[in-house]
Amino acid sequence: MEKPSNLLLKVSRRLFANLDEQEKFIEALMNPQPFSPSILWCQEKPEISPLTVETPTSWQPQFIDRLSLGEKPGKHPLHEKGYFYCLDFSSVFAATTFLAISQSVYVVFDMCAAPGGKSIFAWRALQPELLISNEVIGKRLGMLISNLKRCQINPSAVVNRDSSIFAQMFPDSSNLVIVDAPCTGQSLLAKGEKAPGCFHPTAINKSANRQKRIIANSAKLVSPQGYLAYMTCTYSPEENEQVCEWFLERFPHFQAIEISLLAQYQSRLTTMPCYRMFPQDRLGAGAFTVLFKNTNEDGEEPKKVDLNTISSLYIYQNIKK
Template sequence: MPQPVKLILDMCAAPGGKSIFAWKTLNPELLLCKEVIGKHMGMLISNLKRCQIQPSVATNVDSKIFAEKMPQTANLVIVDAACTGQSLLAKGDKAPGGFHPVTINSNANRQKIILANSAKIVARPGYLAYMTCTYSTAENEQVSEWLLSKFPEFQPVTVPHLAKHRSRLTAIPCYRMWPQDKLGTGVFTVLFQNTSNGERNQLLPDLLDLARFMYL
């Protein structure tokens, strides 16, 4: 990421692993961690404190509010979206309903809402990283294609070190790590960049003031 990283927003943050990795790798001036499931907040905050991730803010504010109040501010928005969790099968767990068309469609629609709000938050020329732990094309490649159709200012980014994992189910450069790759139970990921012209909005001083009151 060539420009200084002012702000990273992890849109589906709990338990915090991706947030912590992003903070340690990119060293942002502020890390915002959103988790909509209230019972997961304690685990997220505990992990951020344990790893001394500062300054950081944990919140359960809806993604729509972020999109309205802080458009085009984040250098990186991470969306590890809630999904059908079909990869749980590779762990030996059950995935009840995970392959039912109604469940898949419901999750895909929710993912589109989260991604649409997230896209509005990405600064120019910032990045949007999308990932799931499901095998469903409707939640992965098709959601990615939908994002590009709705937000043409975003373009997919080729990730060279994932080249051998590139999905053959779409022309978009996105990536699937299957259980047989021995890289986990199954992961899908794609990286987008906001290629529109213009400057990022400058909300960071206000957000840093907020962080002083919500310091972790």
């Protein structure tokens, strides 16, 4: 195995106090091994699975199956028919925070939605009256729309605007806003993919600044007593705990919620309830996740999204009355 870069060594020392864990983490990135695929059942799960299923973790929801290594769910006929959606198990981990939301959810707004996994997870877990999936990068829209169509996600709509537009147009409108933030993508290395420069301080700082802008805009959409889910697929603290600390300083009416299901994954870098999965856990390439609640109680119902206004922004919709 080639020698790890100084930047990777530096990150590993910040993440783990234990030398053994540092070495396991570096090994997982330098010598990546395949992870078991997983699927999200969009329709009722059959009693006998058509695919070989691993023993479930204590925290994954009923509608998720983690499959045996080597299974190719994307090639199964049920995939094409929209029975299930294929997603990385790290994404399941990140979206598990949604399960802590017990009240009725009217509007879910997914700010950085492509290819659609978190949107579909929220739709399946929370059954909102409206799911709005935004994707600002034009070339990623086709994949997002195709997945929502194939999985027959209704009611859903796709929009394509910067987060600042929605902050102005639809304040206090959504019971859950999801920010699966664009990041340096360091966990791609654990999947054997390339992420050039992902540990370089310039790339990390640029990414963290963009994340702060998106989370600040997204917070303005959250209704009183609503939720904001923030997650990344990267390891550097600047893009994770430090973004969250910056956010809470500027939006003190939000607070991070404890997710008892994920207690064993609590980040050691902060006392704030937030959770990390690492590739050496052998479940997935890695993720960071936190759920914030808007503690404001102004006695108002969430401001209804004016569908006539927002429908002018739709580039795809499946809303059956």
